Amino acid sequence: MATYKCFSCGKKLTSAQLQKRFLCPFCGSKIFYKPRKHLAKIKAV
Numbered sequence: 001m002a003t004y005k006c007f008s009c010g011k012k013l014t015s016a017q018l019q020k021r022f023l024c025p026f027c028g029s030k031i032f033y034k035p036r037k038h039l040a041k042i043k044a045v
């Protein structure tokens with residue numbers, strides 16, 4: 001199951017929670033992002 005983070009309040013949401021309503025149940029925000037476990041480090045060569 002995919003997890004998302006609310007961009008506004010930072011709470012974790014599951015994709016199941018967002019299937020009903022694409023709204024944050026905590027703050028009503030509609031902007032989410034997928035938190036990544038591994039942060040990609042980009043090196044400018």
Ligand SMILES: [Zn+2]
Binds near residue numbers: 006007010024025
């Ligand atoms: Zn929120």
